[in-house]
Amino acid sequence: MPIITLKNVTVSFGGHTAIEDISLEVQQGDYIGLIGPNGAGKSTLLKTLLGIITPQKGEIIYSKNVSFGYVPQNYLPESFFSLSVREVLEMGVLRMSFFRKKAEKKLFSEKLTMVGLDPSFLEKSFHSLSGGQKQRVIIARSLLSNPNVLLFDEPLSGVDYTTKIQIYELLADINATYKTTIIFVSHEIESVIQKCHRILCLNKKLHEGCHPVDFMNGKLNTCRVNTSVPALHPIHHHHNHTL
């Protein structure tokens, strides 16, 4: 039983189509990489899944127990103010706690440990952290509500290749340990192929059957556009070419 089903979903902004006729089924425990060129609609697809954007056509069916964690692409841009890691994590909690400080600190420390950071990071300034550490904090924030689906939108800049690989490993760990469904946008195709269960090739429409490397290189003649449910079959690692 899929936890999210998209049926022929189309989103457009002022006459410009961002994603078109997307059909997809997401199962509990999936670890899905979403790739595509700039402007392919990857962030739009994540925001549509979250309900931030309402599709013009089609429908999205959620299972009853679905709850989302979200790591936005442009999180906390440099500001006039600097925020502490604790303040960033507080954004993930509904209410300010006056009387539950201890419980809150325990929760924050637990989530920081989950993403491989020491609880002493709580009092550090968020903007003084490295790109990778910032991302880990933002992942920790998205995990505060114990979501069963985590949507991760990779930032376009500020994180080097090695750090990206470490973040993918972290996401894979979270997926394996907690059976959290993870859908992530990536620009690093090699690392995506190594780690995830399925790859969605998106360029306004979902392309099926093509190798992700060919897809990213624009060789779309081997692909076919998928518009029906069920959507993509899992990509088995042994079918992949050596990269």
Added chain:
Amino acid sequence: MIEIFSYDFMLRAFLIGYACAIVAALLGNFLVASRQAVMSDMLAHTSLAGVGLGVLFHVSPPAVAIGTALIASLLLYFLSKQKSLPKEAVSVLILSGGIAIALVCIHLAKNNPVSLETYLFGSILTVTPNELFMFLIMSIVLISCLFIFYNRLLCLIFDKDFFRSKFSSQPFFEIFFMMMVGVFVAFSLKIIGGLLISSLLIIPVLTAQQAVGNFRSSLLWSSVFNIIGITIGIVISFYFDVPTSSAVVLSLIFLFVLLFVFFNSNFKKIVWKKL
């Protein structure tokens, strides 16, 4: 120095001044962080339109000022949602309209007993016990709202995408925040004046930022600087017979310059070394 505290009106001035200082500093941090500093000026000027209308139609000017501030908040929200209308430009449009309406109303209201100057420049020394009571109630309500919704406002201002993913109430909170500022500004017209209220919202935040970077510390320190500014301003105005609101604003600017020079020059290093 004791003399200043022997008058009831001075005690009331200090009390209402401190309440105003704390609420202004708290709201001001959110305003500066969300780059909406101009909005405070816009709301102050449209509140003056409310004062003008109140005078013209013989209705309580402060009550109408609150009404117009709330309407202006809604107007700003809906107009700034139009792609062709940038928010700060819309603020200036409403601001000019507000002051124009205020002047027309005051001109038409012949022989009116209320002086527009009281609301333009404030008159903290003439605050009545009733006004003090109302202001304290308003302060408690606004501070409670800020603390109850603190996490959500923080998230809305610093990370809109994440806010949208968690809460579906973005328009509500944006309007709610504007209305909080509107109500505060309308209530404060009598204290510091429509033309100067923005200084109480914005300057202490800039001052606090010279010393601390962290948002929560900024909330605390901007309140402290506002209280110092209000105290110095009232004392100076009492002993040197100058307008209180001007003395308060100049004290706030003086504090800002002092900290700016200290933290942006070699003075800091010299003093730090000696300590």
